[in-house]
Amino acid sequence: MGAAFQALSLPEVMLWGLAFFGCLYLGFGSITWWLTQRMLPALGIGRILDPRPVRPEQWRREFVQSGLSVLIFGLGMVFPWGLLQLGWARLAVDASGWQIAAEIAVLAIWNDVHFWINHRLLHSKALRRFHGPHHRSVVTTPFSTYSFHPVEALMLGSVILWPMLLHDFSFWSLASVPVFSLFFNCIGHANYDFVTGVSYSHWFAASRRHHLHHAAHAGNYGFQFTFMDRLFGTRLAADAADVQLDAFRRKQSAHGPDA
Incomplete structure (x- = not known):
């Protein structure tokens, strides 16, 4: 498959990239929305994290920005393809299953490090205006995952380029990065606590942590894991959004669900 990817023409790389990322976004987003709005509540599994409604203009904004x-991620496939064409990077040939599994584990850790660094930079004074469009989704949805300013999309989309310069990865290891990245992103933005019985610091509580990041607008800069926020002291307290949510619930109790 790696040889077939390298043999593609520039327009073919762009078209395949657009189809790949478009299908990932719509597929994961739709499945996650159905699970959290229909199936899991009906089964009594998990709970909604932020009860505040999503306004119609948020849906329109998220789909336009996404x-x-x-478009940026899909067309951006020319960059890893270009590294291969220039000979600056190579793909591993006949990689074993163990090698692919080890590479995916390393890339998952790197993905979290890369995300934390870029996310923290996007909250700096110099770059926060490029992260603002994403934070307009205070109550997140699975379709918030790609709702970025183009500058943010370019920053986050560079995740596999640096590793490719350092190691000859399998094609399948590299292709897994956008898959598990968007999967984790959909979970994090689903506004749903999938596993209520685990602690706030557990890997399975990532949706709780990212929900708090959007509600409090700072802290919890990590992705699926917690090691970067622990290392740099940027993890939010589990009750960071209680003031806002309790105020909303009191208003609902006083004025009814349409308030």
């Missing part, structure tokens, strides 16, 4: 991100 469309631009899909």
Whole structure:
């Protein structure tokens, strides 16, 4: 498969990239929305984290911004393809299953490090205006995942380029990065606590942590794991959004669900 990817023409790489990222976004987003709005509540599994409603203009904004991100990520496939064409990077040939599994584990850790660094930079004074569009989704949805400013999309989309310069990865290891990245992103933005019985610091509580990041607008800069926020002291307290949510619940109790 790696040889077939390298043999593609420039327009073919762009078209395949657009199809790949578009299908990932719509597929994962739709499945996660169905699970959290229909199936899991009906089964009594998990709970909604932020009860505040999503306004219609948020849906429109998320799909427009996400469309631009899909365009950037899809067309951006020319960069890893270009590294291979220039001979600056190579793909491993006949990689074993163990090698692919080890590479995916390393890339998952790198993905978290890369995300934390870029996310922290996007909260700096110099770059926060490029992260603002994403944070307009205070109550997140699975379709918030790619709702970025183009600058943020470019920053986050560079995740596999640096590793490719340092090691000859399998094609399948590299292709797994956007898959598990978007999967984790959909979980994190689903506004749903999938496993209520685990602690706030557990890997399975990533949706709780990222929900708090959007509600409090700072801290919890990590992705699926917690080691970067622990290392740099940027983890939010589990009750960081209680003031806002309790105020909303009191208003609902006083004025009814349409308030």
